[in-house]
Amino acid sequence: MASVFFFLFISVFIFTVGDILGVATKARLSSVFVALMLFLIGFMTGILPPDIIKQAMLGEVARWSPPFIIFHMGTMINIKELAHEWRTVLMSCIAMAVAAISVFAVVPLIGMQSAIVSIPIINGGIVATQIMTEAAMTKGLTLAAALGAIIYAIQKFVGTPPASFFGLKEAELILKEYRETGAVKGLSDKAADTKRAGALFYARLGLDRYYTPFTCLGVTAFFAWLSFYLQGVSKGMGVNISYSIWALLLGAVAGHIGIVPEKILDKGKSSGFFSMVVFAAIIPSLATIKVGDLQTLLFQTVVIFVAVMAGTFIFLYLLPLWKLVGSRNLSIGIAMAQMLGFPATYLIANEIATAVTQDEKEREIVLKKIMPAYVVAGFASVTSISIIIAGVFADLLK
DSSP: OHHHHHHHHHHHHHHHHHHHHHHHTTTSSOHHHHHHHHHHHHHHHTSSOTTHHHHTTOHHHHHHSHHHHHHHHHTTOOHHHHHHTHHHHHHHHHHHHHHHHHHHHTHHHHOHHHHHHHHHHHHSOHHHHHHHHHHHHHTTOHHHHHHHHHHHHHHHHHHHHHHHHHHHHHHHHHHHHHHHHSSOTTOOSSOOOOOOTTTTHHHHTTOGGGOOHHHHHHHHHHHHHHHHHHHHHHHHTTOOOOHHHHHHHHHHHHHHHTSSOTTHHHHTTOHHHHHHHHHHHTGGGGGGOOTTHHHHHHHHHHHHHHHHHHHHHIIIIISGGGGGTTOHHHHHHHHHHHHHOTTHHHHHHHHHHHHHOSSHHHHHHHHHHHHHHHHHHHIIIIIIIHHHHHHHHGGGOO
């Protein structure tokens, strides 16, 4: 039993080192990238056993944790806000489709299975990565699974510079218009009311105090079971709808009508634990990488990101699709949100506003235009749509 706790300590310690370096460098060094690279180096040098996650007894927990975290993410979706920012949501969907088309365009260079694994991860975050790497490992596609983990590890490095650069260009145009005219076209001083229709319904009935950590876990466990049950029912009807899609939809509906708290695992004081074990689920794919695979993986990674960035620039900057949101710069920022997600989109929007403004009023004007676009795009892609795409694409692997 002592060895279990030793390997558990080593695993969690590596995650800890990643977080510490991420905070110390103000996210310039991705905590995810650091942790994955430490695991990869450990596996390739033989310092870490390839089954460390299993020996730490995180494997089984990692298997049943995804529906918990997906339901939790579903409760974060503000349907009314998404409806209000429909142009942003639609542009985000277009950007995700462009990324998918771009990756499929380089299939002759990277292979079909690598493309299928990579697309939902480019479109999303940790949950999409977990779904695709697990599906690839189950099908014996170990190199494709490893590619997925690497794509996830470095996509923030790729997405952050253009999100910041084009966001700054947009902010400068906003400020120029504001300083010259005293107003910004299309920007209302009145904030939109995007409160949930049934917000805190459970609180109004006096049930809030009953949502203790165990109650939150119990409710989430119920919906996790229900998502798998509905997957079985839909499969029996000839329509294979993944548990991940059901869990997301159930979370969105339950959160919208207010029968469960928003960010239910946060209220249950367990979101950090579930995030850690979902992260742990993608680590075994790194243990399959051999020295000879590195060149192939590096080539595939570069080709994928070059294709996505080129496709995004062509379709959303040069072609008139940008007119949907009224700005070339904003369309690129929205497209990059799929690689970033929350809170990175929130932090970048704040950094942009701080960098270009001279007073609080100007900062507020910039944030009113940049913040909703970046944050809503991140939630639409990473928190919701990418999970649906992963649920579909996982069944396409052969």
